[in-house]
Amino acid sequence: MIASGLRFGGVAALLALGIVFPLVFTNPAVTSDAIYTLIFVAAASAWNTFSGYSGYISLGHAVFFGSGAYLTGIATLDWGLTGSQVFLLLPLAGLVGAIIAVPFGLIALRVRRHTFVVITIAIFFIFQLMAYNLQSLTGGTSGLLAPTVNFAAATYNNPFYYAALVIAVAAVAVSWLIRRSRFGLQLRAIRDDEDRARGLGVRTMRVKLGAFVISAVPVAMVGGLSWYFTGLIDPSSGFDPLFDVAVALMAFLGGLGTVAGPVLGALIIEPAQQYFQGQVSAGYLFLMLYGALFLVVILVLPRGVIPTAAEQIGKWRDKRREGDGGLAGHRLAAAGAAPDRAKELA
């Protein structure tokens, strides 16, 4: 009970911090970093809602990011939208992401494990190739430029920031709702033993496809937002092979399959990336650091920060109880603590 109260307080505090952040830190360089961070909070959380819960590692979510970006770009330019109107396109971008996810998922989800990973990569490259080749639609290698935006200079970043915040909060909320739902239970059963889950009445294809489609929506939305904020999309930035590595790294670092893990991972990695990209000469160095960090996380901390920390805290608590109340107390406490701890992983 105390733990859940603490958690509620923590989430409320984090949300409040998110809301007042651009009012406190008005430096555009800082809010710009914050926008990209929120974009990745949303993307990593959505990726984890599918890949983390179901165990199907997707390296093709950049398809949704790029499609959302191109859709928003094409629609904005075709319809001559300006200013805040463009934000209204983002739900449409999410819808298009969901629509693309259906055939994508129906093809890819027929196979499992590494074959699934490979087929997501292949489909990703098909989309990248389309972005290069469908020049009348995508502008080919030169890409699509966003129109100049006439927001007031002092608070120029704020609309982008709050749009990113809304998408990120929604993505995390959906992830949390799914984690505690029947649907989430089925997804995790698929991760543990898909055939057995089928044998217990879980309609696995429907469940996997549902999660895949749901996870595509926020990714496509932040793709659209990213186009508008950055001002440009081209095939290599829209369909970036590093995108999926980035979101996977964030989820793995924080804790794959947990709600808070990808959020924490994005909060650690994206600001660091922005900082390094700011240092002009360090761009390539950062690429190396990025890969190296991923290697360290997977090999040293494969379960991620949050589950590992939860386990350590649990051990430490047990130890303290042992010191306080002797062995009998410890046993009781352990029996009571187990469900708690299992829930804390969530």
Added chain:
Amino acid sequence: MSQLPQAITDGILGGAVYALMAAGLTLIFGVMDIINIAQGILVVLAAYLSYALSVHLHIDPLLGLLITVPAMFAVGAAIEWAFMRRLRGRERTAMSLLVSYAVAVVIEGALYQVFGANDVAIQAPYVNSGVHVLGFDLPYIYLIGAGLAVVAFAAIYLLLYRTTFGRSVRATMQDKVAARLIGINVNRVAAITFGIGVGVTAAGGMVFGATNAFSPNSGYDLISRLLSIVILGGLGSIGGAAAAALFMVTAEEVVNIWQPVWATAVYYAVLVIVLLVRPVGIFGKPEARSS
């Protein structure tokens, strides 16, 4: 219509080099259940090695293989020892994709750091010349590439089927636990196999670098083709990879006559269709059904 026979010839000669690079990838999978996404960037690394040797030390790229093959072997064995050996558990194949992807990113960053982002190409006397036989254009570099592939395939075949070490490799491919029980040092087999699988990229990289302008970014294009080839051929099947490489590269060359822009899409389209019809690839064995 004379384009068609020429395209098929180009496809078979070019395909031989892809067959070699794909054979390395599929050999690694067969022995260790590891998919080495870094294979693409390792080809590029090998190409840069050949390039650097020829530009700075004036060593002919073909002669340079005496240096680059052992160097790439060492790189492969080191990657196995440092990272792949540490992967355990049910999802190790999927995890190996992520780990080797991360390795690829590190190498890509290092190549950018050292060589920059501009395209380069390997120069040698035999790169831009060739012979005319029966109306076919046969560039020397393609002939050299095909020749290298044949030699490498023969060497791998002899190693696998005529040596004690090869017996250990094949035993490990069939059953790791049993191989360990009969006293095979599986770790050593894994490191050497990874070394061989990556070592072939030295020859592949040399030919690739001589026939294409390349940059550190070229690894993605390569790995996406190689992955399509090995999946199509059935993961773990060396013969399947070779056949699939010849087929795919030839198909690309043929499509290239009519649709130059979409020719690369052939790889992904064929891959998706094959996986829909037969998820284990054309030459792959069906996985044992879990009861």
Added chain:
Amino acid sequence: MTMTEAATAPSASPAPLLRTESVSKAFGGVQALSGASIEVGRGTIAGLIGPNGSGKTTLFNIITGYARADSGQVYLDGRRITNLPPERVFSLGIGRTFQLTRIFPTMTVFENMLIAGQHKERSWNPLARAGGAASRRHAMELLDFVGIARHAGALAQTLSYGQRKLLELAYVLVADPEIVLLDEPAGGVNPSLINTIAGKIRELNAAGKTFLIVEHNMDFVMGLCDRVMVLDYGSVIAAGPPAQVRADPRVLDAYLGTGEDDDAQDGDRGAGHEGA
């Protein structure tokens, strides 16, 4: 062979709950089942025995949708269910356990219980929490019934082998299936737990549950089952009450003739041996 079945077996009950009709299945060149016909009467405990590789697990897999029959039919309560996918077979009322237990290791014991119950919850809201109050209570009662309720909050992977068997039995019961197929419930379990498991099966049977059990432990089968069927080389060679089957010379032949696993005390625990 089916003729001998008809001759020796007094029909289990007027309308059997589960029936297979000449089911055949080949894996590559190996004929795992050739015309296997079995019947399980409603409310009975039926045993399915036979030497290693005689096709018992393959028949289980075909009944429950984990493998496809090459020919033949499967009926549940008169309804044809041949080659339906596993999730359909389960929702129609056939639950099963596996030779090597299959639980969901990274989920809690209680969550394991909720998975099997969820298909009955007709809700259009996919984000609804798993398990209403009633099904949660039911899940706890079943955990209590098999005696592992105190581990409800622990991750299933922390359970001992025997506890996993009990968990698998309990979560199959959650959905209240008409018939439960148990694949070697006593395999690899210590004697006192074997007695516990036998007791639970009897108790459930007394409450009306039907069972079909594959087991190598002859004492367990003979002591528990109302009717025993013997598979050999993929067909039924004998069926009837335990005492009768035990005395049947063909059964002795089948077991002794194979030469390897005659006493059949410990089952083929090697993974997939039978399935192959």
